[in-house]
Amino acid sequence: MALLDVKDVTQQFGGLRAVSSFSVALEERELVGLIGPNGAGKTTIFNLVSGFYQPTMGTIRFKDQPTAGLKPNHVTTLGVSRTFQNIRLWNDMTVLDNIRVAHHSQLSYGFFGCSFRSARYRDQEKDITANAMKTLEALDLDQYADEFPKNLPYGTRRKVEIARALSIHPRLLMLDEPAAGLNTADLTGLIDLIGWIHKEFPITIWMIEHQMQVVMSLCQRIQVIDFGATIAEGTPTEIQNNPAVIKAYLGDDTI
Amino acid sequence: MKNYTKPILAAGLWAMIAWLFLSGRADGYWLVALILWGGGATFAFYGGERAREYGFWVVLGTLSVGAWWLFFQDRRMDSDWILCIHLLLGAMGLVRLFGRAAPAWNAPFLLAVLLFCLVWLSYQESINVYFQSVLMFTGINIIMATSLNLVNGYMGEFNCGHAGPMAVGAYVSSLMTVALFGKSQVFGDPSLSPALALFGFPFCLLVGMAAAAFIGFLISIPSFKTRGDYLAIITIAVSYIIKSTIENMNVIGGARGFMGMGQVTQAMDKAPQVFGLKTSWDLPWMMIWVFLGTVFSVWLLRRFVTSTYGKGIIAICQDEIAAEIMSVNTNRMKIAAFMLSSGLAGLAGGLLAHAIGYVNPSTFNILKSTEALLMVYLGGMGSLSGSVIAAVLFTVLVDALRFIIPILNSALHWAHLIPSSYEVSQVWKWVLIPLLLVVIMRWRPEGLMGNRELTDYFPGLRDYFRFK
Ligand SMILES: Nc1ncnc2c1ncn2[C@@H]1O[C@H](COP(=O)(O)OP(=O)(O)OP(=O)(O)O)[C@@H](O)[C@H]1O
Numbered sequence: 001m002a003l004l005d006v007k008d009v010t011q012q013f014g015g016l017r018a019v020s021s022f023s024v025a026l027e028e029r030e031l032v033g034l035i036g037p038n039g040a041g042k043t044t045i046f047n048l049v050s051g052f053y054q055p056t057m058g059t060i061r062f063k064d065q066p067t068a069g070l071k072p073n074h075v076t077t078l079g080v081s082r083t084f085q086n087i088r089l090w091n092d093m094t095v096l097d098n099i100r101v102a103h104h105s106q107l108s109y110g111f112f113g114c115s116f117r118s119a120r121y122r123d124q125e126k127d128i129t130a131n132a133m134k135t136l137e138a139l140d141l142d143q144y145a146d147e148f149p150k151n152l153p154y155g156t157r158r159k160v161e162i163a164r165a166l167s168i169h170p171r172l173l174m175l176d177e178p179a180a181g182l183n184t185a186d187l188t189g190l191i192d193l194i195g196w197i198h199k200e201f202p203i204t205i206w207m208i209e210h211q212m213q214v215v216m217s218l219c220q221r222i223q224v225i226d227f228g229a230t231i232a233e234g235t236p237t238e239i240q241n242n243p244a245v246i247k248a249y250l251g252d253d254t255i
Numbered sequence: 256m257k258n259y260t261k262p263i264l265a266a267g268l269w270a271m272i273a274w275l276f277l278s279g280r281a282d283g284y285w286l287v288a289l290i291l292w293g294g295g296a297t298f299a300f301y302g303g304e305r306a307r308e309y310g311f312w313v314v315l316g317t318l319s320v321g322a323w324w325l326f327f328q329d330r331r332m333d334s335d336w337i338l339c340i341h342l343l344l345g346a347m348g349l350v351r352l353f354g355r356a357a358p359a360w361n362a363p364f365l366l367a368v369l370l371f372c373l374v375w376l377s378y379q380e381s382i383n384v385y386f387q388s389v390l391m392f393t394g395i396n397i398i399m400a401t402s403l404n405l406v407n408g409y410m411g412e413f414n415c416g417h418a419g420p421m422a423v424g425a426y427v428s429s430l431m432t433v434a435l436f437g438k439s440q441v442f443g444d445p446s447l448s449p450a451l452a453l454f455g456f457p458f459c460l461l462v463g464m465a466a467a468a469f470i471g472f473l474i475s476i477p478s479f480k481t482r483g484d485y486l487a488i489i490t491i492a493v494s495y496i497i498k499s500t501i502e503n504m505n506v507i508g509g510a511r512g513f514m515g516m517g518q519v520t521q522a523m524d525k526a527p528q529v530f531g532l533k534t535s536w537d538l539p540w541m542m543i544w545v546f547l548g549t550v551f552s553v554w555l556l557r558r559f560v561t562s563t564y565g566k567g568i569i570a571i572c573q574d575e576i577a578a579e580i581m582s583v584n585t586n587r588m589k590i591a592a593f594m595l596s597s598g599l600a601g602l603a604g605g606l607l608a609h610a611i612g613y614v615n616p617s618t619f620n621i622l623k624s625t626e627a628l629l630m631v632y633l634g635g636m637g638s639l640s641g642s643v644i645a646a647v648l649f650t651v652l653v654d655a656l657r658f659i660i661p662i663l664n665s666a667l668h669w670a671h672l673i674p675s676s677y678e679v680s681q682v683w684k685w686v687l688i689p690l691l692l693v694v695i696m697r698w699r700p701e702g703l704m705g706n707r708e709l710t711d712y713f714p715g716l717r718d719y720f721r722f723k
């Protein structure tokens with residue numbers, strides 16, 4: 001049984017079919033790439049899996065449970081976590097708070113718990129803080145715990161966003177163009193980081209990426225989409241030499 | 256960036272001392288005391304290393320010596336003030352010396368001493384009824400501003416109708432107290448013994464809060480999908496609906512308003528009868544309730560926004576999509592924020608109605624909502640201590656304008672800047688105050704505190720209270 005099973009999913013935005021009959025099955029502990037030209041529908045697929053959009057057609061199952069109708073925060077509690085193409089950290093909250101708030105859907109206390117500082121409140125806040133610090137230490141970010149993300153360099157912000165996604169112990173980590181905007185030094189660091197995360201945590205990683213260097217060195221298999229539909233699937237070397245992929249990226253030169 | 260806080264505070268202090276003397280409010284003896292106090296404060300600001308060590312005790316010492324000096328100069332300060340000043344100074348000294356042993360108890364201890372002093376001074380008539388009412392309005396404004404800050408500052412929505420839930424809280428709690436403990440044309444004789452008023456009052460306030468929170472719940476539903484300007488219009492619409500509904504309910508007085516709460520607050524003094532005593536305590540009960548209500552509101556809001564649960568609304572403010580996708584049930588948090596904010600507005604309304612003894616729908620017009628907005632923006636979005644300071648400044652300013660406008664009037668006449676037939680009247684208050692908002696938005700758009708707390712600017716204050 002696949003961890004994530006997406007079957008024939010279609011997403012229609014008015015007249016635009018952003019995703020059409022897209023299917024994928026991700027197994028436990030896989031590292032899979034999703035590539036495609038600009039506007040191909042990659043981010044939309046992540047948004048569908050996150051529960052941010054409800055698919056027009058098709059089904060999404062996570063851990064064999066259909067996610068249709070679930071709110072995004074509910075999907076997160078099931079074990080799906082992600083980063084965003086253009087970093088979406090909460091910029092006026094410290095790095096530590098960013099990671100703590102990511103645990104929001106796991107809170108078992110509510111308004112009265114926090115008003116009266118119930119025992120459950122105190123235990124849970126302590127656990128969350130400890131877990132957040134542990135994640136920051138693991139990613140070597142603990143020295144930034146009290147900084148505001150807006151004051152951090154771009155590469156560090158990317159890393160903090162990955163830490164935020166990782167802190168809630170997801171089963172599936174979706175990275176939306178983690179290398180976008182990084183310089184070459186940061187890029188090698190990122191490749192090492194993703195590789196290390198994949199090795200260290202019991203986790204499946206699904207990654208959208210334009211930088212071929214990142215995709216080719218990390219992914220076990222790659223799926224290529226164009227105009228919302230899969231055009232190729234295979235290992236990095238197979239993809240590199242696939243004529244359909246080259247055509248999608250370089251354009252149809254028969255005209 | 257240079258930090259201008261200290262020079263501004265010091266300049267303000269000395270300007271106030273100069274003004275008190277020049278306007279004839281302080282005679283030579285007072286001037287001696289004021290200079291002593293100003294000197295102590297200035298030393299604390301600029302004494303450098305030595306101030307860090309002794310500044311606190313120097314300030315305490317100068318305050319005490321100045322107070323005694325005034326006491327012995329023809330009793331310019333009466334013995335009740337001497338007592339209260341020393342109680343407060345002593346309490347601060349105790350906290351400074353031993354506070355670290357139980358940090359959680361410092362703020363409650365200081366607040367209890369402050370409450371005792373306020374009650375004592377009112378009881379002894381050392382502060383008059385007028386000053387007491389200014390204190391009560393300050394407290395009510397603090398509740399209004401801090402609760403609105405939750406939605407407008409922390410959550411980043413724009414609620415322009417804070418007076419709506421306030422009116423609901425005011426009417427519901429007033430109708431209840433009058434029905435239970437007062438004689439009125441609407442409800443006839445009291446249904447419970449007026450001696451129980453003191454104990455029933457907080458319960459009635461709670462019911463008013465619950466009703467107001469329900470209005471907050473109704474406002475939160477459109478907020479799921481609507482943001483910004485559109486939601487602002489919805490909040491204004493709701494507050495108008497509430498106001499006109501009350502205006503058209505003739506049973507409870509309609510546009511004329513509803514009264515009878517005065518007898519309820521007086522009846523609170525009959526509480527000893529419950530224990531079979533015939534005496535009366537003669538305490539300023541409404542001031543006590545307003546004080547407790549204010550402390551309760553700030554306490555509750557502070558606990559909310561410092562918890563991971565409450566920080567969910569800050570996440571909504573800073574990036575709603577990230578909040579929604581990463582973890583936060585945004586709809587539920589919006590309900591929570593609007594209900595808490597409106598509920599506390601209802602508390603402010605209930606206290607206001609009982610502090611002045613009657614309610615009138617026009618009290619809760621758009622001007623009231625604007626006042627609340629003004630305090631929030633003056634203090635700083637997302638800063639509780641900012642809202643508290645702004646509410647104090649605002650209340651004092653509105654009251655001071657009563658004296659400042661005539662002075663301004665004569666100054667303008669003296670300088671022949673306005674025709675002699677024209678008098679600058681109190682109406683100009685509502686030109687000057689909005690003008691202040693324009694000035695703030697122009698020079699310090701983030702408000703006095705920005706989104707930081709007082710303790711971030713003065714870390715030493717953490718010994719006395721913690722806002723974070
Ligand atoms: N909420 C929306 N409403 C309407 N159209 C949308 C919406 N979101 C995405 N689209 C459209 O769907 C198509 C796919 O968008 P998507 O963001 O998924 O592309 P992408 O593959 O992530 O591209 P990029 O590489 O530029 O990030 C685009 O044409 C986009 O304009």
Ligand SMILES: [Mg+2]
Pocket residue numbers: 042043044085
């Ligand atoms: Mg994209």
